[in-house]
Amino acid sequence: MKLxxxxxxxxxxxxxxxxxxxxxxxxxxxxxxxxxxAAGGEAVQVFSDLxxxxxxxxxxxxxxxxxxxxxxxxxxAGFELGNSPLDCTPEVVQGRRLFxxxxxxxxxxxxxxxSPSVLxxxxxxxxxxxxxxxDKQPETVWIVxxxxxxSYSLEDTxxxxxxxxxxxxxxxxxxxxxxxxxxxxxxxxxxxQWQDNLLGLLHQASHGQRLLRLDCLDDLKYCSQTxxxxxxxxxxxxxxxx
Ligand code: 3SL
Numbered sequence: 001m002k003l004x005x006x007x008x009x010x011x012x013x014x015x016x017x018x019x020x021x022x023x024x025x026x027x028x029x030x031x032x033x034x035x036x037x038a039a040g041g042e043a044v045q046v047f048s049d050l051x052x053x054x055x056x057x058x059x060x061x062x063x064x065x066x067x068x069x070x071x072x073x074x075x076x077a078g079f080e081l082g083n084s085p086l087d088c089t090p091e092v093v094q095g096r097r098l099f100x101x102x103x104x105x106x107x108x109x110x111x112x113x114x115s116p117s118v119l120x121x122x123x124x125x126x127x128x129x130x131x132x133x134x135d136k137q138p139e140t141v142w143i144v145x146x147x148x149x150x151s152y153s154l155e156d157t158x159x160x161x162x163x164x165x166x167x168x169x170x171x172x173x174x175x176x177x178x179x180x181x182x183x184x185x186x187x188x189x190x191x192x193q194w195q196d197n198l199l200g201l202l203h204q205a206s207h208g209q210r211l212l213r214l215d216c217l218d219d220l221k222y223c224s225q226t227x228x229x230x231x232x233x234x235x236x237x238x239x240x241x242x
Contacts, residue, residue: 001133002140003167005160005183008147009104009111019138021112022119022129022163025146026155027207028083029105030233031122031223032068033098033241035085038125038231040094043242046106047099050076057099066093068100073214076101084219085124104146110239112144118235123159123198127227130166132234140180143187154190154205155223157183158198161191162226199224 006012024030033044042064047053050069057065069076070083081087083102100106112118117138121129133141143163145156165188168175179185194201202208202220211219233241 001137001171001173001178002180003143003164003178003184004140004180005143005157005164005187007145007152007157007183008150009108009144010150012111012142012144017112017115018140018142019115020117020119020133020136020141021115022121022141022143023108023112023146024121024143024156024159025105025108026122026159026223027202027205027211028085028219028223029100029102029146030120031124032083032085032088032100033120033233034122034125034229034231035088036093036098037233037242038229039088039090041088042095042097043240044098044100044233045240046109047101047239048106048110050101053099053101060097064096066096066098068098070102072103073210084216085222086218104148108144108146112142113235113238120233120241121159121163123162123224123226125229125231126159126162126166128230128232130163130170132232133167134170148207153207155202155208157187158190158194158201161187161189162195164188165191198226
């Protein structure tokens with residue numbers, strides 16, 4: 001198995017695809033997707049374009065759908081939900097499909113949607129994602145961070161490091177054997193330094209600070225937890241995770 005980490009969708013190669021692609025947006029799209037499915041949501045369907053989301057979701061029975069959208073950290077007007085995982089309780093999401101568009105996270109998922117298997121990972125469901133990789137033993141695995149509008153983000157890289165660190169421990173491969181690019185080594189180093197204070201790292205991250213200005217401390221606390229949800233969001237048809 002060879003693991004590659006790409007910090008943003010823009011840095012991800014376009015001329016090839018891995019056997020298994022893992023999209024990460026710790027703050028907050030993939031944390032929200034994992035939470036919705038763990039809370040009994042029927043599926044999550046992702047869109048980069050808001051007009052397309054509205055068009056497709058309108059064909060769905062209104063009592064079975066929820067529209068969630070975020071731009072600049074704030075909820076899209078007219079949608080039931082923004083992008084806070086804390087709003088996705090079983091009472092709200094059970095049996096419903098979440099149609100979601102966010103600034104960066106949905107773009108990362110769309111970037112790898114043609115891979116044979118596509119997963120959504122966050123810190124909260126890291127163990128479930130790692131277990132899938134261990135079971136399937138894909139030859140190539142890409143972890144694609146969402147970043148922020150094309151730039152590196154600490155929180156996605158630390159999650160990539162958390163996944164890579166666990167794979168090293170459980171496969172008994174050395175870092176060098178597992179790593180397909182240097183980003184893997186640096187992601188593991190970042191995680192190793194911050195694994196006991198992930199909330200502290202999210203406080204330092206520029207998007208963490210943006211969310212704190214929007215009064216989202218509880219979101220940071222929730223998203224900084226590791227392995228609390230045994231859920232594996234996996235793409236069943238293009239853009240639809242269950
Ligand atoms: O950029 C994204 O995809 C988001 O997850 C951003 S936010 O955390 O909802 O602001």
